[in-house]
Amino acid sequence: MNRQKLVAELQQNAEKKWDLIVIGGGATGLGIALDAVTRGYKTLLLEQSDFAKGTSSRSTKLVHGGVRYLAQGDILLVTEALHERGRMLKNAPHLTSNQEFVVPAYRLWDIILYTVGLKFYDLLAGKLSLGKSYFINSSETIRRLPLLKKLGLKGGIVYHDGQFDDSRMAISLARTCTDNGGTVLNYFRVNGLLKNELGKIKGVRAKDLETETGFNIYANLVINATGVFADEIHRMDNPLSKPTIRPSQGVHVVINKSFHQSESAIMIPKTDDGRVLFAIPWYDKVVIGTTDTPLDLISLEPKALDEEIEFILKTAGKYLIKPPSRADILSVFAGLRPLAANPANPSSTKEISRRHKITLSKSGLLSIIGGKWTSYRRMAEETIDRGIKTGKLEKRRCVTRNFRLCQDNTISKTDRLKIYGNQSIEIEKMIEQQPELGNLLDSGLPYTKAEIIWICRNEMPRTLDDVLARRTRALLLDVKASVRIAPEVADIMMQELDLSYSWKEEQLRDYNKLVLNYL
Numbered sequence: 025m026n027r028q029k030l031v032a033e034l035q036q037n038a039e040k041k042w043d044l045i046v047i048g049g050g051a052t053g054l055g056i057a058l059d060a061v062t063r064g065y066k067t068l069l070l071e072q073s074d075f076a077k078g079t080s081s082r083s084t085k086l087v088h089g090g091v092r093y094l095a096q097g098d099i100l101l102v103t104e105a106l107h108e109r110g111r112m113l114k115n116a117p118h119l120t121s122n123q124e125f126v127v128p129a130y131r132l133w134d135i136i137l138y139t140v141g142l143k144f145y146d147l148l149a150g151k152l153s154l155g156k157s158y159f160i161n162s163s164e165t166i167r168r169l170p171l172l173k174k175l176g177l178k179g180g181i182v183y184h185d186g187q188f189d190d191s192r193m194a195i196s197l198a199r200t201c202t203d204n205g206g207t208v209l210n211y212f213r214v215n216g217l218l219k220n221e222l223g224k225i226k227g228v229r230a231k232d233l234e235t236e237t238g239f240n241i242y243a244n245l246v247i248n249a250t251g252v253f254a255d256e257i258h259r260m261d262n263p264l265s266k267p268t269i270r271p272s273q274g275v276h277v278v279i280n281k282s283f284h285q286s287e288s289a290i291m292i293p294k295t296d297d298g299r300v301l302f303a304i305p306w307y308d309k310v311v312i313g314t315t316d317t318p319l320d321l322i323s324l325e326p327k328a329l330d331e332e333i334e335f336i337l338k339t340a341g342k343y344l345i346k347p348p349s350r351a352d353i354l355s356v357f358a359g360l361r362p363l364a365a366n367p368a369n370p371s372s373t374k375e376i377s378r379r380h381k382i383t384l385s386k387s388g389l390l391s392i393i394g395g396k397w398t399s400y401r402r403m404a405e406e407t408i409d410r411g412i413k414t415g416k417l418e419k420r421r422c423v424t425r426n427f428r429l430c431q432d433n434t435i436s437k438t439d440r441l442k443i444y445g446n447q448s449i450e451i452e453k454m455i456e457q458q459p460e461l462g463n464l465l466d467s468g469l470p471y472t473k474a475e476i477i478w479i480c481r482n483e484m485p486r487t488l489d490d491v492l493a494r495r496t497r498a499l500l501l502d503v504k505a506s507v508r509i510a511p512e513v514a515d516i517m518m519q520e521l522d523l524s525y526s527w528k529e530e531q532l533r534d535y536n537k538l539v540l541n542y543l
């Protein structure tokens with residue numbers, strides 16, 4: 025992934041007509057780009073910020089069918105997602121894992137309800153099941169969740185789902201796209217749509233935000249995969265288009281493992297306001313969330329509301345022996361769900377289906393909204409199939425069902441480095457040659473100097489935030505530790521990407537401002 029080279033190629037081939045342009049570099053857009061590239065289409069993806077800067081780096085990090093949607097009776101959604109869950113674990117083993125969950129039960133009725141419900145969940149997964157669910161008594165529940173409150177505990181129900189690193193998955197998708205001949209560019213914003221004399225879309229007007237250079241880029245098909253920003257693109261197509269997105273904010277807090285010393289995750293199936301709350305071990309910390317707050321303000325940097333943080337802490341405190349307080353929070357992050365609006369009930373988001381919607385405008389803009397990370401592959405397949413139906417793409421079969429990301433089976437000797445896929449071997453070599461590159465940058469974070477150098481050379485980061493929030497997860501794991509390593513990381517970036525001292529100073533200033541959102 026070399027941005028300069030990719031932009032130069034774009035400039036040199038200004039007259040080139042792409043088969044398709046994808047707007048948006050989150051899970052949805054990157055999944056579509058990979059599906060298209062692997063079918064052999066000439067594919068360009070443009071992302072206005074960094075890959076996964078939006079919702080796709082702010083999820084609960086679950087590869088799941090969605091136990092909650094089962095309770096809502098959305099069996100089709102759950103079945104599809106469970107199948108995609110199985111495929112994602114097979115196709116991206118370097119970034120996913122099988123996670124055991126325990127649902128603590130304090131009432132006999134809950135034991136019956138959740139045992140039956142989770143058995144059904146297993147059944148829907150079919151051959152792609154990650155393990156059977158079963159009941160455990162209260163002492164076994166406490167053995168698995170030693171810091172769970174015992175008073176009134178009747179037992180627990182164990183089940184399995186997947187877990188992953190969302191932004192690293194996005195980078196892995198981007199890399200697999202470029203490895204297969206696609207072009208993916210970050211910091212490249214689409215500002216308008218180009219139309220022919222019949223009013224049909226023939227391309228996009230875009231800007232390289234690094235050089236402020238404008239481009240007219242032509243394609244047979246333009247796909248809008250911009251998540252919560254989808255209506256902005258709809259308005260570029262038709263200024264009178266009606267809103268299709270109902271954003272809903274979800275917040276997570278990250279605390280250290282002393283509050284939940286276990287490899288198992290906790291699933292609280294019904295909080296005071298009828299939601300689901302998870303406490304999940306992640307990179308040696310614990311992620312707790314989430315909330316579901318309808319919002320009108322759409323931003324790339326949404327902020328957690330005080331009441332959302334309070335709600336999470338209060339609910340966790342009801343179940344954990346040692347209740348976490350605000351002072352214990354290492355990081356708090358918020359994301360916006362791009363839910364498909366329900367015109368019948370625009371204010372509620374809890375009941376809106378998480379199912380995706382694909383639409384085609386009169387001028388030929390193909391848009392996809394809603395959905396979830398787990399289903400990104402299937403959503404991509406359906407979108408490209410729909411593109412074929414419009415007659416704008418030659419008919420070709422989807423090949424991503426069993427398509428390994430970062431192919432080649434080289435296995436990293438260091439378990440921690442396996443998130444870099446087959447190329448982790450290069451990081452190991454760097455450390456072998458210069459052992460000091462293998463020292464941790466900070467005792468509170470699992471990252472070394474070698475990884476930052478390798479990331480700069482291979483993963484197209486442009487800002488300090490790109491490296492600290494999405495190539496590594498430092499910002500989400502421990503804000504203060506990320507601030508401590510920021511100067512050293514900025515130094516490495518300055519050297520590796522041939523940037524100036526003033527760039528470094530500006531980046532540090534911007535980063536120190538940004539982290540206030542996560543504290």
Ligand SMILES: Cc1cc2nc3c(=O)[nH]c(=O)nc-3n(C[C@H](O)[C@H](O)[C@H](O)COP(=O)(O)OP(=O)(O)OC[C@H]3O[C@@H](n4cnc5c(N)ncnc54)[C@H](O)[C@@H]3O)c2cc1C
Nearest residue numbers: 048050051052072078079080083084086214251274397398
């Ligand atoms: C709190 C929360 C928890 C979640 N947890 C899970 C989970 O555990 N498991 C799961 O499967 N799903 C989960 N989801 C859902 C999942 O994260 C989302 O469905 C998914 O990330 C949406 O991806 P997207 O690509 O559609 O949107 P985004 O990731 O927001 O990507 C859209 C991109 O389009 C870009 N863009 C916008 N306008 C332009 C333009 N003009 N030009 C160029 N680019 C543009 C934006 O910068 C953005 O990067 C969760 C969602 C939330 C909010």
